[in-house]
Amino acid sequence: MDFSVTILGSSAAIPKVNRNTTSQYVICKNRHILIDCGEGTQIQLRKFKLKLQSVQIILISHLHGDHILGLPGLVSSMQLLGRTSSLSIYGPKGISDFLLPILSIIGKGVQFDLNIVELEPNSNSIIFEDNCITISNFPLQHRIPTHGFLIKEKPNKRRLLKDEFDKTGVSVAYIQKLIQGFDIEDNNGVKVKYQDVTMEGKLSKSYAYCSDTCFTPKIIEYIADVDLLYHEATFLDKEADRASETYHSTAKQAASIALNANTKRLLLGHISARYNDLLQHEIEAKEIFENVSVVKDGDVYNL
Amino acid sequence: MDFSVTILGSSAAIPKVNRNTTSQYVICKNRHILIDCGEGTQIQLRKFKLKLQSVQIILISHLHGDHILGLPGLVSSMQLLGRTSSLSIYGPKGISDFLLPILSIIGKGVQFDLNIVELEPNSNSIIFEDNCITISNFPLQHRIPTHGFLIKEKPNKRRLLKDEFDKTGVSVAYIQKLIQGFDIEDNNGVKVKYQDVTMEGKLSKSYAYCSDTCFTPKIIEYIADVDLLYHEATFLDKEADRASETYHSTAKQAASIALNANTKRLLLGHISARYNDLLQHEIEAKEIFENVSVVKDGDVYNL
Numbered sequence: 001m002d003f004s005v006t007i008l009g010s011s012a013a014i015p016k017v018n019r020n021t022t023s024q025y026v027i028c029k030n031r032h033i034l035i036d037c038g039e040g041t042q043i044q045l046r047k048f049k050l051k052l053q054s055v056q057i058i059l060i061s062h063l064h065g066d067h068i069l070g071l072p073g074l075v076s077s078m079q080l081l082g083r084t085s086s087l088s089i090y091g092p093k094g095i096s097d098f099l100l101p102i103l104s105i106i107g108k109g110v111q112f113d114l115n116i117v118e119l120e121p122n123s124n125s126i127i128f129e130d131n132c133i134t135i136s137n138f139p140l141q142h143r144i145p146t147h148g149f150l151i152k153e154k155p156n157k158r159r160l161l162k163d164e165f166d167k168t169g170v171s172v173a174y175i176q177k178l179i180q181g182f183d184i185e186d187n188n189g190v191k192v193k194y195q196d197v198t199m200e201g202k203l204s205k206s207y208a209y210c211s212d213t214c215f216t217p218k219i220i221e222y223i224a225d226v227d228l229l230y231h232e233a234t235f236l237d238k239e240a241d242r243a244s245e246t247y248h249s250t251a252k253q254a255a256s257i258a259l260n261a262n263t264k265r266l267l268l269g270h271i272s273a274r275y276n277d278l279l280q281h282e283i284e285a286k287e288i289f290e291n292v293s294v295v296k297d298g299d300v301y302n303l
Numbered sequence: 304m305d306f307s308v309t310i311l312g313s314s315a316a317i318p319k320v321n322r323n324t325t326s327q328y329v330i331c332k333n334r335h336i337l338i339d340c341g342e343g344t345q346i347q348l349r350k351f352k353l354k355l356q357s358v359q360i361i362l363i364s365h366l367h368g369d370h371i372l373g374l375p376g377l378v379s380s381m382q383l384l385g386r387t388s389s390l391s392i393y394g395p396k397g398i399s400d401f402l403l404p405i406l407s408i409i410g411k412g413v414q415f416d417l418n419i420v421e422l423e424p425n426s427n428s429i430i431f432e433d434n435c436i437t438i439s440n441f442p443l444q445h446r447i448p449t450h451g452f453l454i455k456e457k458p459n460k461r462r463l464l465k466d467e468f469d470k471t472g473v474s475v476a477y478i479q480k481l482i483q484g485f486d487i488e489d490n491n492g493v494k495v496k497y498q499d500v501t502m503e504g505k506l507s508k509s510y511a512y513c514s515d516t517c518f519t520p521k522i523i524e525y526i527a528d529v530d531l532l533y534h535e536a537t538f539l540d541k542e543a544d545r546a547s548e549t550y551h552s553t554a555k556q557a558a559s560i561a562l563n564a565n566t567k568r569l570l571l572g573h574i575s576a577r578y579n580d581l582l583q584h585e586i587e588a589k590e591i592f593e594n595v596s597v598v599k600d601g602d603v604y605n606l
Contacts, residue, residue: 013383017350039376040343047320065379065409073342073372080316098408105401106368 003028003153003205003303005228007269007295008044012234012248013066014273015039020297021066022211022270024230025050028151029132033057034074035149035209041070042077048298053083057128059135060091061211062146063098072102079110086113090127090137092145093118121145124222138222140213142247148210148219150226156201158194165197205303208263211270214244215253220261227303229263232270233281233294239272251281255288266292267301306331306456306508306606308531310572310598311347315537315551316369317576318342323600324369325514325573327533328353331454332435336360337377338452338512344373345380351601356386360431362438363394364514365449366401375405382413389416393430393440395448396421424448427525441525443516445550451513451522453529459504461497468500508606511566514573517547518556523564530606532566535573536584536597542575554584558591569595570604 004027009020021038025045032054034041045052052074061067071089078087089095096116103109119127119137122145128135132154140146158179165175169186177184178194185191208223211232223229234248243250249257251268258266266289268281275281278294285292293299307330312323324341328348335357337344348355355377364370374392381390392398399419406412422430422440425448431438435457443449461482468478472489480487481497488494511526514535526532537551546553552560554571561569569592571584578584581597588595596602 014380015346015349017346020346039373040346043318043320043323043343046318063408065376068409069372069376069379069405070342073368076368076372077317094408098405101404102401105366105397106371 003207005207005230005267005301005303006048006050007297007299007301008041008048009036009038010269010271010295010297010299011066012270012272013064015066016273018297019271019273020044021069023070024209025055026151026207028207029153031056031130031133033059033135033151035059036061036067036211037070037074038066039069039073042074044297045074052078053081053085055087056085057135058087058089058091059137059147059149059209060089060095061140061148061209062092062142062144063094064144064212067212068095068098071099072106075099075103075110075114076106079107079112083110083112086115088115088117088128090117090119090135092147093121119147123147136222138219140210140219141216142212142214146212148208148213148222150206150208150223152206153204155204158198158201161197161199168192168197170197207303210257212248214247215249215257217257217260220257223257223261223263225262227264228267228301229258229261229265230267230269230295231257233268233285234270234272236275236280237284251285251294252288255285255292258289258292263289264291265301267295268292269295306510308510308533308570308604308606309351309353310570310600310602310604311344311351312339312341313572313574313598313600313602314369315573315575316367318369319576321600322574322576323347324372326373327512328358329454329510331510332456334359334433334436336362336438336454338362339364339370339514340373340377341369342372342376345377347600348377355381356384356388359388359390360438361390361392361394362440362450362452362512363392363398364443364451364512365395365445365447366397367447367515370515371398371401374402375409378402378406378413378417379410382410382415386413386415389418391418391420391431393420393422393438395450396424422450426450439525441522443513443522444519445515445517449515451511451516451525453509453511453526455509456507458507461501461504464500464502471495471500473500510606513560515551517550518552518560520560520563523560526560526564526566528565530567531570531604532561532564532568533570533572533598534560536571536588537573537575539578539583540587554588555591558588558595561592561595566592567594568604570598571595572598
């Protein structure tokens with residue numbers, strides 16, 4: 001699958017036996033990205049048969065324990081298991097001061113190339129880009145500086161309509177030009193329009209991650225039209241005051257963001273450990289936005 | 304049960320899905336003691352239905368990640384769940400510099416009374432004592448300063464032989480004196496020997512914890528005659544060279560220590576993740592010491 005999200009942890013601050021603290025494993029065009037890394041993430045990776053050495057990029061939203069306490073153990077295990085490939089970590093200011101002293105205390109740091117990029121609070125920019133994907137950060141509103149992340153496939157190349165192409169006298173040497181959207185003249189000087197011999201490429205998909213945050217419509221501009229939106233829903237509607245006090249969201253508030261951002265599908269997570277039954281979050285969200293799921297550890301969502 | 308050891312993690316440096324990194328929960332005369340705290344220990348406590356707020360004392364053997372990376376999350380969860388009772392942590396020099404900065408980064412430290420005692424390298428002394436138990440540390444031999452721990456019940460009080468006592472003319476007011484080992488005169492001036500009206504109390508038990516360490520007969524003097532010995536057995540005999548290089552032990556070496564220390568029962572743990580089947584450790588140890596078990600997460604051993 002080109003683009004998938006595996007839920008490694010779906011609980012809020014306090015883990016439960018079957019709900020670890022926050023982490024997600026995203027595969028996008030063969031790029032392997034971990035988002036947040038709560039305690040026990042390396043064990044969850046094994047449980048769900050994902051290779052920890054395949055992780056190339058780690059995105060950290062903020063410096064609360066339930067999002068970062070698995071990071072030292074994960075990086076340390078990568079080292080112990082002989083990693084040689086590089087690892088990039090993008091996170092808030094302070095992530096180096098959290099991680100590096102621990103790695104020094106418990107061992108000798110790491111021998112592989114560890115590239116830590118500290119993001120400015122309230123920033124919105126492309127933080128990673130290659131020929132296939134882009135990753136942007138954008139500000140969430142929580143008790144401490146917190147980043148949301150948007151992972152997008154780059155536009156897919158147009159596809160050749162072979163039968164139409166074969167009717168022209170154009171040399172195969174020009175196929176790439178046509179795919180790139182250029183018109184070509186054939187050997188007789190007849191113009192061949194690229195639209196006539198190619199079709200649009202597969203639609204590019206996008207995934208937005210919003211945890212932790214209070215209800216803030218400001219984020220809509222950053223996540224408009226995403227195919228899949230993960231938004232925290234720590235509380236139910238009757239705890240809306242508590243959500244507001246602690247800079248978290250309710251299921252209904254998350255659904256309202258999804259609706260207004262014109263999202264195709266909504267995932268809810270970071271559910272407070274006080275709730276044993278997650279059905280009520282789904283029921284409350286569905287009043288506002290139909291295509292919603294409350295995530296569980298081990299769930300895989302394909303875009 | 305007066306004295307029990309629950310295994311929370313039985314793996315070595317790298318956790319496996321069903322074998323967490325090292326931690327044990329010891330209940331001794333209603334004192335609740337956690338030994339070591341690998342990543343995910345707070346989740347293991349929940350899994351095995353032990354209350355994290357019941358922990359009164361934490362003993363940390365050394366500052367390798369697989370023995371301490373669960374500590375920040377555990378202490379943080381105690382705080383989040385409203386702990387008010389005190390917590391004492393005994394560990395190597397440097398344990399404060401590991402724990403306290405993390406608690407500051409991920410939150411506001413703790414509001415309950417957190418008492419951290421840093422132990423001198425190579426020391427052997429009673430580090431905790433009350434009217435029921437003592438806890439001592441003693442030096443193990445590993446790549447960094449590492450402490451073993453010995454938990455002992457204090458001698459149990461003598462028990463009254465009611466029928467014998469009733470035959471004497473001694474007032475019930477003197478029962479405590481007799482139990483404490485004093486002879487008493489009855490109202491007629493006849494001496495009543497405490498041995499005649501009381502019997503010895505229940506035998507006091509002891510538990511020794513030795514992880515991580517290379518084979519070192521020096522520890523035998525500290526753990527002589529313990530009822531239950533936990534000794535690491537990271538490797539099998541064919542990896543004896545690797546054990547020696549990394550300052551770990553083989554199952555046979557652990558069994559030799561148990562035999563020479565006149566231990567009643569031996570538990571083996573800290574098994575390297577390279578072994579899927581633990582039977583071979585038991586077979587090799589049994590060649591030297593019969594009463595041996597390889598521990599699994601969730602095992603409970605009663606003394």
